[in-house]
Each structure stands twice: as structure tokens, then as C-alpha cells.
Amino acid sequence: MTQVFTGVKTLLLDLDDTLWENNLYFLLSIESLCRVGRRYGMTDLAVNNLLDTLENRHIPYMGFGYASFEVSYLMTLKMILARAGAGADHPGHQLNARRMMHYLRTHPIDWLPGVLETLPGLREKYRLIIVTKGQPVDQLGKLDRSGGWHYFHGVEVVPRKSIACYEKVLSKYRLDAASTVMVGNSPHSDINQPKLAGLRTIYIPHPQTWHREMEPIRPDAPPTIEIPHFGMLPRVVRP
Ligand SMILES: [Mg+2]
Numbered sequence: 013m014t015q016v017f018t019g020v021k022t023l024l025l026d027l028d029d030t031l032w033e034n035n036l037y038f039l040l041s042i043e044s045l046c047r048v049g050r051r052y053g054m055t056d057l058a059v060n061n062l063l064d065t066l067e068n069r070h071i072p073y074m075g076f077g078y079a080s081f082e083v084s085y086l087m088t089l090k091m092i093l094a095r096a097g098a099g100a101d102h103p104g105h106q107l108n109a110r111r112m113m114h115y116l117r118t119h120p121i122d123w124l125p126g127v128l129e130t131l132p133g134l135r136e137k138y139r140l141i142i143v144t145k146g147q148p149v150d151q152l153g154k155l156d157r158s159g160g161w162h163y164f165h166g167v168e169v170v171p172r173k174s175i176a177c178y179e180k181v182l183s184k185y186r187l188d189a190a191s192t193v194m195v196g197n198s199p200h201s202d203i204n205q206p207k208l209a210g211l212r213t214i215y216i217p218h219p220q221t222w223h224r225e226m227e228p229i230r231p232d233a234p235p236t237i238e239i240p241h242f243g244m245l246p247r248v249v250r251p
Contacts, residue, residue: 015237017212020138020249022187024178024206025164026196027144027151029218031242032158033122036220038081041112045088048105052096063088075171077147082113117150121158124218126243131163137251141166143181143194145173145201173201178209193249198225203236210234214249216242 028034042063049059066084074080089109093101134140140163144151148169155161166185170177182189189210196202197218204227206213212234229236237248 015235016248016250017193017214017235017237018250019191020193020251021191022139022141022185022193023134023245023249024141024143024181024192024194024211026194026198026202027142027154028146029197029221030124030195030202030216031127031160032124032154033220034154035218035222037116037119038222039220041085041116044108044112045085045092048089049092052092052100054092054095059088059092062091075147076145077150078113078117079147079150081116085109085113117153118157121154121160123158123160124242126241130243130245131160133246135163135165138249139165139185139187141168141181141185143168143170143173143178145170173198173205175205175209178206178211182209195245197221199227199229200225204230207232207234207236212236214239214245216240216245 025031042060045063046056046059049056063084066087067080070080070084074083086106086109089105093105131140142155142164144167146169151169152167155167161167168181168184170181178194181187182192193212193214194202194206195214195216197216198221199215203213203215207230213236215229215236215238217238217240239245239248
């Protein structure tokens, strides 16, 4: 029998890769960078490592989001071209990279299967509060583009989803941890951190989850239910 969470009043919902596609677009732009790397004799692994190193440098002071990715991305390109030597640094590469970065910020929002069919019914029964990590300008911009503001009772954009962040959200909305459930695709941010803040969690794996978010799900209480897609959510929660 499927496990069910009862006594639920509020659902905290992750956005990226839980309600809509997100990391896919980053992976597409990284693939484009890898193509340039291959052309000048660099392996995909080397390109990814270089990008990762630069992101590690930028995230602590620029935060998670497009800005730190874009700076790291353009610097990686510059370094690939510098290693390749004379003749490699033609304007086409820069232009293409800037186009990729523009697309990353403006692409249409692809809601994941079942999400738009499920949100209205959930909204009738529960308070729906978005808890999303990143920069407000990025995350609220996506929400604008999605046309989905009306589904949610609240939206919280946080720099990182720490235990303290979940405690702040509980306190701001006067929520009781026992009747609040966090739903998301990232084992670290959406499952293990809220668990440590005393919340039950629902894990919806997404194949393109950002590698920095992957870690084993803590086996200890409060419990986690795993479901294959968002459309299953109403079957595993009850007021
Ligand atoms: Mg996510």
C-alpha cells in the first residue's frame, strides 16, 4: 500500500525541475561549450571541471543563479580559446556563448507533465508556498514567464535552502512543522535540509537534477515519500 501523509495543511513547493524544466537548459548550454572544447582538443570532462572550478569561485559571492553561471561560462570559453592559441578566438564563439546565455534567461517555461493539471486541485485543499533557491530576479522572472503566480499563496526566494531557511519560512507564515510538507527534486535542498528542520518531505526525482544537489536521502525521521511525477502528489497527501 502506498504511504500517505495525513494532517497536511501546507505544501512547500520547489520550482526548478519540480514544477518545470530548468537544469536541462544549463546542460544544453554546457554541451555547446563542450563542442568548442572538443574542436580544440579538450575533453568534455576537462571543460566541465574548468566550469565547475570557476563556479565554485563565483557562487560564494554572486549566489546561485544565472549571473554566477554566466560569468563562469564566459570565462571558461575564454580559457578554452586561450589554450587553443592564435586563430581560435574568433568573434563567432563569443557571440554564440552570449546567445546561449540570453536564451537561458528568456526561454519559455516548460511545465513538467501533470503539474498544470494538478495545481488547481491542490490549491483548493492546501496552502501552496513556493520555496526556491537563487536570485529573486531570476526566479521571479521565470514565475512571470510561466504565468503561474495565481496558483500560489506565497513565494519565497532564498539564497540557499538551509535548516535556518526552512525555520524562517515556518515562522513567517506561522506554519506548524507537523502539518507542513516540502516537495522537490533535490535530495540536499528539498529533502535532507527540511527533514532536519522537522518537516515531512516528498521526493520527486528528476533525471537532470544538478549534480551539486545529489546526495543520499537521510533514512531518519521525519519520513520521505518518493513519487515518480508531480501528478501523483494528491494521492500521497491528505488534509
Ligand atoms: Mg529543484
